[in-house]
Amino acid sequence: xxxxxxxxxxxxxxxxxxxxxxxxxxxxxxxxxxxxxxxxxxxxxxxxxxxxxxxxxxxxxxxxxxxxxxxxxxxxxxxxxxxxxxxxxxxxxxxxxxxxxxxxxxxxxxxxxxxxxxxxxxxxxxxxxxxxxxxxxxxxxxxxxxxxxxxxxxxxxxxxxxxxxxxxxxxxxxxxxxxxxxxxxxxxxxxxxxxxxxxxxxxxxxxxxxxxxxxxxxxxxxxxxxxxxxxxxxxxxxxxxxxxxxxxxxxxxxxxxxxxxxxxxxxxxxxxxxxxxxxxxxxxxxxxxxxxxxxxxxxxxxxxxxxxxxxxxxxxxxxxxxxxxxxxxxxxxxxxxxxxxxxxxxxxxxxxxxxxxxxxxxxxxxxxxxxxxxxxxxxxxxxxxxxxxxxxxxxxxxxxxxxxxxxxxxxxxxxxxxxxxxxxxxxxxxxxxxxxxxxxxxxxxxxxxxxxxxxxxxxxxxxxxxxxxxxxxxxxxxxxxxxx
Amino acid sequence: xxxxxxxxxxxxxxxxxxxxxxxxxxxxxxxxxxxxxxxxxxxxxxxxxxxxxxxxxxxxxxxxxxxxxxxxxxxxxxxxxxxxxxxxxxxxxxxxxxxxxxxxxxxxxxxxxxxxxxxxxxxxxxx
Ligand SMILES: Cc1cc2nc3c(=O)[nH]c(=O)nc-3n(C[C@H](O)[C@H](O)[C@H](O)COP(=O)(O)OP(=O)(O)OC[C@H]3O[C@@H](n4cnc5c(N)ncnc54)[C@H](O)[C@@H]3O)c2cc1C
Numbered sequence: 001x002x003x004x005x006x007x008x009x010x011x012x013x014x015x016x017x018x019x020x021x022x023x024x025x026x027x028x029x030x031x032x033x034x035x036x037x038x039x040x041x042x043x044x045x046x047x048x049x050x051x052x053x054x055x056x057x058x059x060x061x062x063x064x065x066x067x068x069x070x071x072x073x074x075x076x077x078x079x080x081x082x083x084x085x086x087x088x089x090x091x092x093x094x095x096x097x098x099x100x101x102x103x104x105x106x107x108x109x110x111x112x113x114x115x116x117x118x119x120x121x122x123x124x125x126x127x128x129x130x131x132x133x134x135x136x137x138x139x140x141x142x143x144x145x146x147x148x149x150x151x152x153x154x155x156x157x158x159x160x161x162x163x164x165x166x167x168x169x170x171x172x173x174x175x176x177x178x179x180x181x182x183x184x185x186x187x188x189x190x191x192x193x194x195x196x197x198x199x200x201x202x203x204x205x206x207x208x209x210x211x212x213x214x215x216x217x218x219x220x221x222x223x224x225x226x227x228x229x230x231x232x233x234x235x236x237x238x239x240x241x242x243x244x245x246x247x248x249x250x251x252x253x254x255x256x257x258x259x260x261x262x263x264x265x266x267x268x269x270x271x272x273x274x275x276x277x278x279x280x281x282x283x284x285x286x287x288x289x290x291x292x293x294x295x296x297x298x299x300x301x302x303x304x305x306x307x308x309x310x311x312x313x314x315x316x317x318x319x320x321x322x323x324x325x326x327x328x329x330x331x332x333x334x335x336x337x338x339x340x341x342x343x344x345x346x347x348x349x350x351x352x353x354x355x356x357x358x359x360x361x362x363x364x365x366x367x368x369x370x371x372x373x374x375x376x377x378x379x380x381x382x383x384x385x386x387x388x389x390x391x392x393x394x395x396x397x398x399x400x401x402x403x404x405x406x407x408x409x410x411x412x413x414x415x416x417x418x419x420x421x422x423x424x425x426x427x428x429x430x431x432x433x434x435x436x437x438x439x440x441x442x443x444x445x446x447x448x449x450x451x452x453x454x455x456x457x458x459x460x461x462x463x464x465x466x467x468x469x470x471x472x473x474x475x476x477x478x479x480x481x482x483x484x
Numbered sequence: 485x486x487x488x489x490x491x492x493x494x495x496x497x498x499x500x501x502x503x504x505x506x507x508x509x510x511x512x513x514x515x516x517x518x519x520x521x522x523x524x525x526x527x528x529x530x531x532x533x534x535x536x537x538x539x540x541x542x543x544x545x546x547x548x549x550x551x552x553x554x555x556x557x558x559x560x561x562x563x564x565x566x567x568x569x570x571x572x573x574x575x576x577x578x579x580x581x582x583x584x585x586x587x588x589x590x591x592x593x594x595x596x597x598x599x600x601x602x603x604x605x606x607x608x609x610x611x
Contacts, residue, residue: 053602057520057595067527280601304601306594313587319504322594351529390583 002046002086007197007218007228013039016214016232018202018247021088022464023451023471024238025185026129030475031236032194039195039230041216043239044085046198049180054092055302063092066351070242072341072417074356076363076408078265080417082240086198087181089240090133090464093418094284094302095166095178097135098461099126100469103294108456112427115437116473125472126465132188133179133468135164138286140174144277145330146285146300152380153298158291163299165286166464174283200228203350205235205251205447212446234483236439238451238471241420245343245453246352248424248441255442256434258343261354261423262458265362265415266335267370267408268301268388270311271377276327278303285330289376294337294460296369298376301331314390314414332377334369335417336362337458343423363408366415370408374401389414419463421452426470439474448478489537491556492544493525493585494518499563500589513596520592521585539581543570 017028020042028040044063052059060068065084072078083089105117141147142162153160169176177183190196197218204215212235219225237244245258285300292298301307308322311331321329339359343352374385378398385395393403408415424434426449434441439454441447452467454474459466497518501509525536544554547566551558555566570578595602 053599056599056602057592061520061523061527066529066532067524069524069528069532071529071532305598306591306601309594310587310591313583313590316504316586319590346531349529349531349534351531353531 002048007200009227010229010231011039011197012231013037013195014232015039015234015236016041016212016230017236017238017450018214019043019088019238019240019243019451020086020181020186020196021083021238021240021451022090022181022185022467023454024236025087025090025181025189026468026471027236027238027450027475028194029185029189029192030472030479032189032192034479038189039197039232040189041200041202041214041230042086042196042198043201044083044088044198045221046086046182046196047091049091049178049183055304055307057306059092070354072263072354072356074341075358076356076415078263078338078356078415078417080263080420082242082420086186086196089418090166090180091182093464095180095464096286096288096299096462097164097166097465098459099123100459100466101293101461104457104460108427111429112425112433112456113429113437114427114456117437122469122473125469125476129465129468129472133166133181133184134168135166135179135465136169137162137164138283139169142287143279143282143285145282145303146287148273148277148330148380149285149289149298149300149332149376150287152376152378153289153291155379156376158289158376160287160289160291163286163288163462165284169283173281202230202239202247203250205237205247205253207445207447234446234448234478236448236450236475238449240451241423241453242343242352242354244449244451245423246345249343250345253441253444253447256432257424259340259423260425260432261341261343262421263338263341263356263417264335264419264458265338265366265417266333267366267415268311268331268333269370269373269377270308270329270331270386270388271380271382272321272325272384272386273328273330273381274383275381278327278330292369292372295365296334296336296372297460298332298334298369298373301333303329303331307331311388312386314388314392315386315394318386318394332373334366334373335419336366336369337460338362338417340422360407364406367405367407371401371404374398374404419458421455421459421463421467422457424449424453425456426454427456438477439470440478446483448474450474487541487544487554488556489540489544490522492540492554493522495556495563496543496567496585497521497589497592499560499567500586501593502560503564503567504590505593513593516596517589517592520595521588524588536581536584539577543581546570
């Protein structure tokens with residue numbers, strides 16, 4: 001565990017930032033560099049990037065919220081995951097990187113009256129974040145399981161690209177280093193004199209006497225839990241798209257908070273190829289199919305034996321292939337944009353409930369996406385495709401794709417997600433928005449949001465770049481206006 | 485006969501491991517997989533944890549009527565039969581309970597046995 005600041009019963013600062021994921025870490029850094037006394041408070045532990053192997057079960061226990069168990073309830077349930085450690089989701093994710101597409105920004109401006117969200121206005125904020133958390137293309141050739149997806153797409157006349165990652169490649173076999181927050185913005189924040197306390201969960205916010213009072217609980221593994229009272233003039237809540245609305249609602253702040261959480265729900269399929277495509281020394285796959293955006297997008301997943309086994313649980317009778325033929329196998333996904341979900345606190349419980357509204361059209365679209373993904377995989381040379389949905393048949397040729405259902409069924413549908421956003425959207429349309437266009441909460445003095453909950457809707461692409469750029473823009477806006 | 489949450493999760497994980505990968509799996513690996521599933525239970529959202537605790541005890545108790553023993557005291561063959569009974573149940577919660585344990589046991593098992601896959605080696609290392 002990395003040493004963090006001394007924690008005492010009563011603490012104070014000019015600015016408190018709650019949550020140290022991409023939104024919180026970028027915001028806290030800019031505020032500290034502007035000369036403010038900043039305290040960043042994180043519920044999870046402060047661990048080195050490589051404290052556990054990436055995507056291992058140890059990493060799930062150390063760095064994921066709920067040990068990797070998160071569930072959006074509804075007629076079609078989504079199993080989702082989030083980070084819970086210093087750096088938040090950036091520590092556990094693959095760092096696939098995009099700037100926000102223009103069509104998405106245009107939709108947010110139109111539907112939420114969000115100001116200043118033009119690509120050219122955001123460009124300097126993306127560039128500033130990329131100067132600290134570096135993004136790079138793979139050096140040399142991509143792993144075959146990745147480039148095969150692109151080959152399949154191109155054979156069908158569909159556009160496919162290689163995505164950049166928040167990654168600095170290099171070293172003898174290009175193992176490089178991921179550009180997570182604990183490797184980039186958090187050290188920059190500490191160098192600027194910011195204070196960080198980990199393993200401390202803020203449970204309530206109260207405003208009185210012109211200041212914010214935060215009630216928090218410090219609980220270190222193996223040590224006794226203790227209460228911490230924190231006072232600050234301004235606060236930024238950056239607990240992630242599920243926990244931010246939970247904290248605000250618990251504190252009595254409810255206007256347009258937690259009514260519009262969105263996901264990128266995902267279905268997976270495992271392809272078995274005729275030749276080896278997956279080697280133990282391969283770098284992470286990076287290809288994505290863009291042809292069907294904004295309806296749905298496709299890409300490759302991390303495909304080592306443990307994750308392959310997880311993706312094959314819908315086909316237990318073929319599980320042994322993972323041991324014998326994993327070098328010929330790869331995991332692929334299709335994802336689209338979910339219906340809105342509610343975030344609500346349950347009396348007597350600490351963790352919030354997430355309830356997803358039913359949207360048959362979205363489920364039908366995802367089912368169509370799965371069929372297209374299977375088409376691409378066969379065009380890429382797959383000899384068998386195993387859709388990651390319980391009860392779905394194994395496909396042996398493109399003609400089998402017609403056997404797949406036209407919609408995704410309810411509870412056993414194997415929908416998962418790693419992207420959550422939009423639970424407290426920003427903009428000037430007061431009927432829908434929780435904050436103004438720059439993250440300031442309506443009707444609450446000195447209270448700002450600074451994470452994925454602010455995004456007006458799904459990003460269609462991997463969201464971390466957008467979360468960082470918006471946080472950067474909004475923090476600069478607040479600093480320039482001296483928080484008025 | 486006393487019901488036990490811990491012993492049931494342990495028995496369930498060990499049975500799923502042996503059922504899937506045979507009886508030669510080392511007891512240390514089975515034990516580590518069981519500990520992983522227990523650790524996941526301990527971390528999951530609190531309202532789900534309460535529901536899972538209740539379901540686990542219900543699962544343990546459901547063999548009392550016909551076999552006179554809780555699940556965690558049954559023989560391997562009897563455990564396999566009871567898992568299959570819940571897995572095929574028309575009650576969604578029963579099937580989901582087993583699916584949850586199967587998923588985490590599978591991931592835990594493959595992570596224990598093939599954990600080396602996660603560590604990227606040099607280009608010329610043998611597999
Ligand atoms: C497995 C996985 C893979 C992903 N892959 C990609 C990818 O390849 N590319 C991409 O762009 N995005 C990816 N994402 C999504 C990306 O990581 C998130 O969009 C991003 O991390 C969101 O940033 P955030 O600041 O909103 O919240 P988070 O990163 O969720 O950070 C919030 C932090 O706040 C802390 N917190 C919560 N409540 C409290 C409280 N009450 N008190 C104190 N602290 C609290 C949490 O512990 C957490 O550390 C992935 C996510 C996951 C989980």
